[in-house]
Every structure is written in C-alpha cells, then in structure tokens.
Amino acid sequence: MSISRFRVLxxxxxxxxxxxxxxxxxKALFVALFTLPGMSLFFLFVLIPIMQSAYFSLYDWxxxxxxxxxxxxxxxxxxLNHSIFQTALVNSFTLMILSLTIQLPLALSLALLVGRGKxxxxxxxxxxxxxxxxxxxxxxxxxxRYVLSPNEGALLNALxxxxxxxxxxxxxxxxxxxxxxxxxxxxxxxxxxxxxILYMAGLxxxxxxxxDAARVDGGTEWQVLxxxxxxxxxxxxxxxxxxxVLGSFQQFVLAxxxxxxxxxxxxSQLIATYLYKFGITQLKLGYGSAVxxxxxxxTLVFSLGYQRMIMRxxxxxx
Amino acid sequence: MRKYLFLMLMLVLSLSLGAASxxxxxxxxxxxxxxxxxxxxxxxxxxxxxxxANPNVTINITVLENAAFKQRLTTVMxxxxxxxLFQSWxxxxxxxxxxxxxxxxxxxxxxxxxxxxxxxxxxxxxxxxNGEYYGVxxxxxxxxxxxxxxLFEKAGVEIPTTWDEFLGVVQTLKDAGITPIALGxxxxxxxxxxxxxxxxxxxxxxxxxxxxxxxxxxTDEPFVKAGEYLKQLVDMExxxxxxxxxxxxxxxxxxxxxxxxxxxxxxxxxxxxxxxxADGQGIGDDLGWFPFPAVEGGLGHPDDxxxxxxxxxxxxxxxxxxxxxxxxxxxxxxxxxxxxxxxPVVKGLDxxxxxxxxxxxxxxxxxxxxxxxxxxxxxxxxxVGSAVNDAxxxxxAGVASPEEAAQAIEEAAAMELSx
Numbered sequence: 001m002s003i004s005r006f007r008v009l010x011x012x013x014x015x016x017x018x019x020x021x022x023x024x025x026x027k028a029l030f031v032a033l034f035t036l037p038g039m040s041l042f043f044l045f046v047l048i049p050i051m052q053s054a055y056f057s058l059y060d061w062x063x064x065x066x067x068x069x070x071x072x073x074x075x076x077x078x079x080l081n082h083s084i085f086q087t088a089l090v091n092s093f094t095l096m097i098l099s100l101t102i103q104l105p106l107a108l109s110l111a112l113l114v115g116r117g118k119x120x121x122x123x124x125x126x127x128x129x130x131x132x133x134x135x136x137x138x139x140x141x142x143x144x145r146y147v148l149s150p151n152e153g154a155l156l157n158a159l160x161x162x163x164x165x166x167x168x169x170x171x172x173x174x175x176x177x178x179x180x181x182x183x184x185x186x187x188x189x190x191x192x193x194x195x196x197i198l199y200m201a202g203l204x205x206x207x208x209x210x211x212d213a214a215r216v217d218g219g220t221e222w223q224v225l226x227x228x229x230x231x232x233x234x235x236x237x238x239x240x241x242x243x244x245v246l247g248s249f250q251q252f253v254l255a256x257x258x259x260x261x262x263x264x265x266x267x268s269q270l271i272a273t274y275l276y277k278f279g280i281t282q283l284k285l286g287y288g289s290a291v292x293x294x295x296x297x298x299t300l301v302f303s304l305g306y307q308r309m310i311m312r313x314x315x316x317x318x
Numbered sequence: 319m320r321k322y323l324f325l326m327l328m329l330v331l332s333l334s335l336g337a338a339s340x341x342x343x344x345x346x347x348x349x350x351x352x353x354x355x356x357x358x359x360x361x362x363x364x365x366x367x368x369x370x371a372n373p374n375v376t377i378n379i380t381v382l383e384n385a386a387f388k389q390r391l392t393t394v395m396x397x398x399x400x401x402x403l404f405q406s407w408x409x410x411x412x413x414x415x416x417x418x419x420x421x422x423x424x425x426x427x428x429x430x431x432x433x434x435x436x437x438x439x440x441x442x443x444x445x446x447x448n449g450e451y452y453g454v455x456x457x458x459x460x461x462x463x464x465x466x467x468x469l470f471e472k473a474g475v476e477i478p479t480t481w482d483e484f485l486g487v488v489q490t491l492k493d494a495g496i497t498p499i500a501l502g503x504x505x506x507x508x509x510x511x512x513x514x515x516x517x518x519x520x521x522x523x524x525x526x527x528x529x530x531x532x533x534x535x536x537t538d539e540p541f542v543k544a545g546e547y548l549k550q551l552v553d554m555e556x557x558x559x560x561x562x563x564x565x566x567x568x569x570x571x572x573x574x575x576x577x578x579x580x581x582x583x584x585x586x587x588x589x590x591x592x593x594x595x596a597d598g599q600g601i602g603d604d605l606g607w608f609p610f611p612a613v614e615g616g617l618g619h620p621d622d623x624x625x626x627x628x629x630x631x632x633x634x635x636x637x638x639x640x641x642x643x644x645x646x647x648x649x650x651x652x653x654x655x656x657x658x659x660x661x662p663v664v665k666g667l668d669x670x671x672x673x674x675x676x677x678x679x680x681x682x683x684x685x686x687x688x689x690x691x692x693x694x695x696x697x698x699x700x701x702v703g704s705a706v707n708d709a710x711x712x713x714x715a716g717v718a719s720p721e722e723a724a725q726a727i728e729e730a731a732a733m734e735l736s737x
Contacts, residue, residue: 063396064418150560151572171560173504176715179563260504264562265715266708281392282701283414 050296056289063285075290084266085291088274091180095270096248098184104240107192111199112225126200133193141257144186148172173259176267183255183268190254191247195240202236203229235314242306249299252276271295341374346640349380349404350630351387354593357659364652368643375639384566385505395420400633402640406453407626408444409697415631421452422632427641428454435650438627438663440690444697445629453631454648457660459585460609460625460683461511464676467604469496469579477608481519481547484611488556491579498556500578502569503714506707507695511582512551513710514694515610515624516544522618523689530698532735536728537721540617545713545720547613552714562715567594574600582610584625585661585680607676609683623687626696627661698731705730 010018057075059067079085114125132140147155150171157169172182206229214224230237252272255262261277262269269277275295279288307315348365352358358381365377380401382390387405394400400420406412415421428451436442441458445451465477473494478484491498503509517525521540528534529541558564558572567590573581574595581587592600612620630647632640646652653662657670661681671678684690695703709726712718718726 062414062418064398064414064420145565149568150558150564151568152575152577169559171563173563174560176562176717260563260565263504263506263711265711265717277704280396281389282704283392283699284701285396 053289053292056286057293059286061286062283067286075287079290079294084269085274087266088269088271091269092249092271094180095184095187095251096245099244099248100241103188103192104195104244107195108199110192111196111203115200115203129196130193132190137253138257140186140190141254144258148182150174174264176264179259179264179268183259186258187251187254198236198240199233202233206232238311238314242311245302246299344375344637344639346375346377346403346637346643347380347401348377349382349387349401351382351384351405352659353381353383354589360656364647368646372639377643402633402636403630403644404633406445406629406631407693407696408629409692410699411696412445412452412631413447414699416447416450416452420634422634422636423450423452424632424641425449425451432645435664437665441627441663444692445631453629454644455627455629455663456648456656458627458663458684459661460623460680461515461582461584462610462680462683463580463582463608464573464587465580465606465608466576466601467606469576472496478611481611481613485550488551488554492554492556497558497578498580500569500573500581501557501561502564502566503561503711504564505566506711508566508569509714510695510707510710513544513548513713514691516547516613517541518622518624518691519613519616519618520544522622524617526691529731530735536731537724541724542720545723548713549720552716570594576601588676589659605676607679619688621687622689622691623683624691626693699734702730702734
C-alpha cells in the first residue's frame with residue numbers, strides 16, 4: 001500500500017458510523033455528567049459505608065481507633081445464637097405481618113369511607129385521621145407513654161376504670177407478652193393516616209364511570225369494590241405493602257422511646273433497636289456491624305425480590 | 319505627612335493585634351444533666367459569673383436528660399468529637415474514653431492545691447488511672463432507702479435494720495394497702511441498685527474485687543445469693559403497678575406523689591421526687607432516709623456504702639480555660655452554693671446540711687463507709703455493666719433464675735474483663 005499524498009475522504013458509510021459513535025459517546029458523557037452528583041453521594045454515603053460495615057463485622061472493635069482484633073466470623077456466630085436477636089427477628093416479622101393484615105386493610109377501609117363514601121363531615125375526618133402522621137415519632141412515643149402509664153390518672157387506665165367495675169390499672173408497656181402488640185397499636189395509630197392518604201390518591205385516579213357502568217350492569221356495591229375498584233387500585237396497594245414491610249423492619253425511634261430501649265426484658269427488641277443497643281451503646285461496633293450486615297441482607301433480598309416479581313408491572317406501565 | 323499616617327496606622331494595627339492574641343476568644347461546650355430548673359439555673363449562674371470575669375470565654379451549655387445524655391455522648395465519642403466538659407460518673411466508661419484519647423489528662427493542673435481540696439479522695443480516684451486524671455467529681459453520695467414517714471406511721475412500721483425485718487415491713491405495708499416500693503425498672507439501672515447492694519452486703523469488697531480481677535467470678539456464691547434474696551422480695555410483689563415498663567422519672571413521681579412507701583435511690587432523689595411529683599412539691603417533710611438493711615451472715619460490713627456521684631470530665635480538645643472553669647466550679651464557695659442539689663466533695667463544708675437531716679445522713683453514710691462500692695454499670699466496662707442491668711431485670715421480671723442471671727453477667731465479664 002502506497003502512501004497517498006492526498007487525505008482520503010471517508011466513505012458515506014464510514015462517516016455515518018463515526019457520527020453514531022460520537023452520538024453514543026456524547027450520550028454517555030451526558031448521562032455521566034448528570035448522574036455524577038447523585039452517584040458520588042450514593043457511593044460516599046451508601047455503598048462505602050455498607051462495605052465498611054462488612055469489613056468491621058469481622059473484628060472485635062469498640063469503635064475507637066482502627067479495628068485491629070480480627071475474629072473472622074465470630075460476631076456472626078454469636079449473633080445467630082443470641083436468643084435476644086432471635087426475639088428481635090420474630091418481633092420485626094410480627095410487626096410486618098400485623099401491618100399487612102390489620103394496618104393496611106384498616107387504612108384502605110377508612111380511605112373508602114372518607115375518600116368517596118357519603119359520610120357527613122368527610123373533610124373533617126380526613127384531616128383528623130391524618131394528624132397522627134404529622135407528629136414526630138419521639139413525640140408520639142412520649143404522648144403514648146403518658147396515655148398507657150399505669151400511674152394514677154393516666155388516660156387509658158382511667159377510661160377503662162370508668163367503664164369496667166373493679167378495674168385494676170394495667171402496665172401496658174410492662175408485660176413482656178403483650179408489649180409488642182401495644183407497640184403495634186401505637187405504630188398503627190401513627191401510620192394508618194399515611195397509607196390512607198396514598199389510597200385516597202389512588203382512588204381519585206379511578207374513573208367514576210367505570211364503577212357507574214358496573215352498577216348499571218347490576219353489580220352490587222361489594223362486587224363493584226371487589227372487581228373494579230380494588231384491581232384498579234392494585235399499583236397503590238403494591239406500593240403500600242412495600243413501604244409497610246420496609247417500615248416495619250426499619251422501625252427504631254418510636255419503639256426505642258416507647259418501650260424503653262426494647263424492654264421489658266428485651267421482649268420488644270426489633271432488629272434496629274437490637275443493633276443500637278447491643279452494638280452502639282455497649283461500644284461493640286464490630287458486633288453491631290455484623291447485625292447491620294444481616295439486617296441489610298434481609299431488606300435487600302426483600303426489596304429486590306418484591307420489585308422484580310411484584311412491582312415489575314407497575315414500572316412497566318410507566 | 320502621609321508617611322506618618324502610615325506609620326501610625328501600622329502601630330495601631332500591630333497594637334490591636336497584640337491585644338487580640340492575649341484575649342483570643344475561647345468557647346467551652348459544657349454538657350450537664352441537671353434538668354431541674356433551679357439546678358440548671360445554678361450552673362448557668364456560675365457560667366455567667368465566669369464569663370463576666372473572663373470576657374474572652376464563651377460557655378455554651380447543653381442540658382440533657384440522663385438517658386438522652388448517655389446516648390448522645392456515645393455518638394459524639396464514636397465520632398471522636400467530645401464536648402469540652404461533660405457529665406461523668408468516672409470508672410470504666412471514662413477509662414475507655416481515656417484509653418482512646420478522647421479525654422484530656424488534667425493531672426498537671428490538678429496536682430497540688432486543687433487536688434488537696436477534695437475531701438472525697440476515693441471519688442477523685444474514679445476520675446483517673448495510672449496517675450492521670452480526666453475530670454473531677456462535683457458530688458458524691460450514697461444510695462439508700464428513702465421512705466415516706468407518714469405512710470410508715472399509717473402502717474405502724476419501724477425502720478428495718480436487717481433484710482428479714484425489711485421483708486416484714488414490706489409485708490405489713492402491703493397488708494395495709496400501701497404500695498411498699500417505687501421502682502422504674504424500665505431503665506434497668508434502678509433495679510441493679512438492689513442486686514448490687516445485696517451482693518455487697520453478702521460478699522463485701524473481696525467478692526467484687528475478685529470477680530473484677532478475674533481471680534473470682536460473678537457466679538460465686540454472693541452473686542447468686544444476691545439474686546435469691548432479691549427474688550424473695552420480687553415474689554412478694556412489692557412494686558408499683560407496671561414497674562417493669564416504667565422510667566426512673568415516672569417512678570420518682572410515684573414516690574413523690576406519696577403513692578409508694580420506699581424507694582432505693584441515690585442522693586438526687588429528694589429533688590427528683592419533688593420535681594416529678596404531680597404538684598411539684600413531693601412529699602416534703604415526710605421524706606426520711608435509712609441505710610440499706612444488713613444481711614444476716616453476710617461478709618460485707620453493714621456500713622459499706624454503694625453509690626457514686628457526678629463529676630465533669632474534660633474532652634480531649636478542651637482549651638485550658640475549660641480546666642480553669644472546672645476548678646472554678648469546684649472551689650469551696652461554689653461547692654457550698656451547689657449543696658442544695660449536690661453532696662459537696664471538697665473540704666471545709668461539713669456544716670452544709672446542718673438543717674437537712676436526710677442529706678446529712680447520706681453525707682455521714684458516705685464519709686463513714688469502710689468500703690465504697692461504685693455503681694457497677696459505671697465502674698465496669700459498658701458491655702458488662704449493661705449485662706448486669708439486663709440480667710438483674712430478668713430477676714425482676716421472673717424470667718430467669720438467680721443462677722442464670724449470675725451466669726449471664728459472668729459470660730459478659732469473661733469476655734470483656736480478661737483483656
């Protein structure tokens with residue numbers, strides 16, 4: 001091949017290819033540029049800490065100075081054999097199941113009632129029912145500590161005492177068999193309003209003529225609800241289930257304050273409160289990291305699985 | 319002319335710079351847990367006085383409730399950012415901070431006159447190790463039994479001096495329809511007072527020090543027996559309703575409202591029972607105090623005292639002014655002024671409680687104790703202290719036997735104390 005004195009012009013085909021390559025390059029650059037701030041924060045505050053936790057979890061470390069005492073998987077062995085961690089797992093799952101079977105149906109029925117029912121004073125109820133969600137978790141917990149207190153004159157015992165003759169005040173937060181249900185009741189009080197609002201928003205997106213058409217065709221109210229409204233509300237329901245499950249797992253503040261750090265006798269310990277109590281307050285950060293890794297694995301498996309299998313069609317619809 | 323002006327300007331500038339470096343502004347962050355209004359006001363008053371005398375110093379006070387303080391301090395310590403001055407009970411918790419360079423050694427400032435001014439030298443030792451000091455006590459007291467005189471009179475009982483007599487008093491009070499004991503076991507440390515006092519009466523200094531230096535164990539007889547004695551009491555159901563879920567302030571309220579006859583508590587109780595009572599007054603002159611009953615056949619001296627006190631530790635990055643301010647806090651005059659809520663620790667104040675018999679008896683108990691047993695949950699490393707509190711709670715809840723409780727404590731101790 002001789003060296004041409006002239007610059008060879010590219011063929012139209014080559015030209016097109018170069019253009020395409022440049023466009024692709026431009027696009028990649030464009031994407032990189034716009035995701036850079038988000039990605040760097042994600043790396044800095046999510047990915048790196050997760051990897052650090054995994055690393056710390058292999059050490060016996062009190063959190064001061066760099067970890068030096070490598071103990072392989074001892075933290076994990078201890079964790080899985082610790083009866084209080086098992087209690088915490090069971091409690092977290094109990095909260096999750098109760099949320100799905102009681103809290104969400106309650107929120108949905110109230111949404112149907114105040115969102116589209118023919119109830120008088122709908123707006124009033126809508127506001128009132130949403131109020132608990134606005135309180136911070138700490139304030140909610142402190143208010144309820146007063147309500148549930150066994151001391152003289154505390155609200156709940158006083159009310160029950162007024163209705164039931166010979167009623168003995170109950171230490172609602174002092175019984176290790178029932179404390180988890182009391183915690184659930186307070187969590188429900190706080191969070192059903194949030195789910196109710198989501199359902200109400202979902203209901204507004206359902207065209208009224210669809211339901212009217214079903215009624216014209218002779219459908220009973222129950223049938224309209226069962227075959228028209230609920231299926232059309234599907235994506236909202238799937239979303240609230242997702243939020244509710246993750247919320248139950250991540251619950252910390254309200255439980256911590258309401259039950260005095262997971263008491264009595266660790267009967268109301270949840271995964272997150274267990275992590276804080278046995279990891280951080282006892283200055284065992286290696287152990288705490290092991291809890292965090294297990295915690296992360298559980299929520300990750302659930303999130304990915306749920307999104308791939310159940311919420312996929314909701315994403316596809318968009 | 320211009321030249322002169324320039325020179326004069328330079329002169330003024332350099333002078334003002336010199337003045338500024340002598341009066342460099344300094345900020346002291348101070349965390350304390352005296353939430354009660356008059357107590358918080360007293361600390362503020364001392365800070366104001368110090369700032370007035372030292373205009374370059376600014377003291378920022380953060381007031382936190384006890385439990386909230388412990389949580390927040392743990393967090394800032396992990397982050398390596400301690401406050402300049404903060405509440406401390408001394409012991410292993412403070413020593414852990416010291417081992418990790420989070421507190422400042424104030425021995426150079428302390429040695430000499432300041433150190434000699436302390437009457438409670440044993441208390442001071444808990445704020446240091448190996449010749450170093452990281453803070454000083456401001457109050458040192460004793461845990462003992464507070465009781466309601468009018469409820470005792472109503473039930474017709476006398477002050478018990480032995481454990482058996484004490485159980486008798488509990489029974490008589492119960493029979494008279496009076497709740498014998500107020501307890502906020504939700505926070506766990508109030509219950510550990512009971513168990514440790516029994517262990518101290520049963521095993522004395524020797525049993526504890528042996529378990530601590532690992533030549534003995536927390537499964538040794540006195541510790542198991544302490545659980546058994548405690549179980550005797552728990553089985554009588556002497557506590558206020560729902561005590562397992564109740565916080566310490568709530569239980570102070572129960573006692574302060576006159577709804578329970580006794581409370582095993584430290585020197586802050588006279589104020590706390592008033593602060594948390596419904597009318598803010600507490601039980602007033604009905605308040606009495608007696609030492610924890612002796613246990614028949616126990617190896618500990620009946621006058622041994624369990625308790626501790628409060629002090630302030632100095633953070634690693636604290637300016638010299640923080641140490642100076644701490645010295646100011648513990649001078650005789652300011653210690654005298656603080657006696658309305660603290661038990662002073664410096665010399666020359668034997669007369670402060672002349673007209674307060676309850677505080678006077680606490681002071682006497684403290685100063686005449688052959689052995690002073692520090693709070694386990696402060697003296698021992700956090701993981702062991704926490705295991706003690708958790709294990710004792712299981713006895714109160716009746717979910718574990720005294721042997722199991724002792725075993726749980728020993729497991730944590732074996733892991734943490736051997737190092």
